[in-house]
């Protein structure tokens with residue numbers, strides 16, 4: 492079978508290897524669509540922390556069920572799967588927090604992933620994809636990240652939510668916060684993405700920090716209250732540090748974006764607001780099930796995020812072009828048919 496490996500930063504190779512061996516309790520899947528994630532782009536660019544090469548990337552996957560004994564699955568079924576392989580034994584797993592397992596192995600990050608024609612996956616991670624198409628199924632994982640963060644923040648219709656960063660993760664945050672009934676404000680420095688949010692996601696309040704004072708605009712939009720929930724989906728340290736001043740009194744600040752440095756904030760300002768700071772990592776089966784149900788009911792249409800599509804065999808030729816910021820990619824989907 493064919494697979495694409497990131498041999499070292501800035502180098503993909505298209506190679507051949509034998510079909511994956513199914514271990515007991517695993518099923519063989521034929522990969523149909525692969526979503527390209529920021530993590531894949533960082534790994535390719537050599538700026539993903541703690542990353543080992545060579546590595547087969549790809550964790551946003553839609554597949555056809557080929558062979559195995561997974562209860563309820565038969566050959567030809569459309570599937571996706573949870574790519575966070577948790578240990579089931581650690582303190583987090585024992586408490587049902589499989590998303591932040593101590594021994595987490597993310598498929599396509601810590602271990603080889605799905606930029607391949609076939610993979611063999613433990614049955615426990617499989618999810619039914621009936622009623623959805625393969626492109627929708629390839630979008631389930633990034634949506635689950637967003638759904639988890641929104642659930643963690645307990646967003647309700649009483650909230651005014653600021654989403655910082657309008658990448659695929661931020662777009663998911665917007666949509667699930669809207670589904671929870673909240674009013675959403677988007678902030679980004681990318682005008683193309685801000686326009687996308689206004690036009691496609693019906694966001695009326697958007698902020699570009701390059702053009703305006705963020706705190707002032709937030710105050711205007713909220714009649715001086717400020718947002719009760721702030722999500723970071725930029726992964727930018729300065730943005731995160733500034734955002735401590737954007738939270739309403741009694742509000743929550745949720746770090747979905749990741750950066751390598753330390754955060755610094757004024758304790759008196761944090762304290763007087765009785766602010767809550769939380770991070771949000773990955774997602775659990777509950778979040779994946781919620782995303783699948785939301786997609787089936789047509790409440791969100793994330794295929795609108797797909798800006799670029801290409802064939803598996805052309806991936807190496809396309810990749811540098813896709814990730815060039817001038818091409819305004821939001822979501823890229825590789826077609827393995």
Ligand SMILES: NC(=O)c1ccc[n+]([C@@H]2O[C@H](COP(=O)([O-])OP(=O)(O)OC[C@H]3O[C@@H](n4cnc5c(N)ncnc54)[C@H](O)[C@@H]3O)[C@@H](O)[C@H]2O)c1
Pocket residue numbers: 528529530636655656657658659660661678679680681684700724725726727730746747748749750771772773774
């Ligand atoms: N919590 C998790 O488990 C998890 C999972 C996946 C991704 N992430 C993280 O979520 C973040 C977002 O991921 P993505 O794929 O949407 O990334 P992305 O790069 O597509 O989007 C980030 C957005 O932030 C904007 N931005 C950057 N600097 C800014 C600034 N100074 N002010 C305002 N906007 C700014 C960019 O223009 C971009 O639109 C990343 O940090 C990623 O590592 C976290």
Ligand SMILES: [Zn+2]
Pocket residue numbers: 528529530550551632633
């Ligand atoms: Zn991802």
Ligand SMILES: [Zn+2]
Pocket residue numbers: 577578579580581582583584585591592593594595
């Ligand atoms: Zn664990």
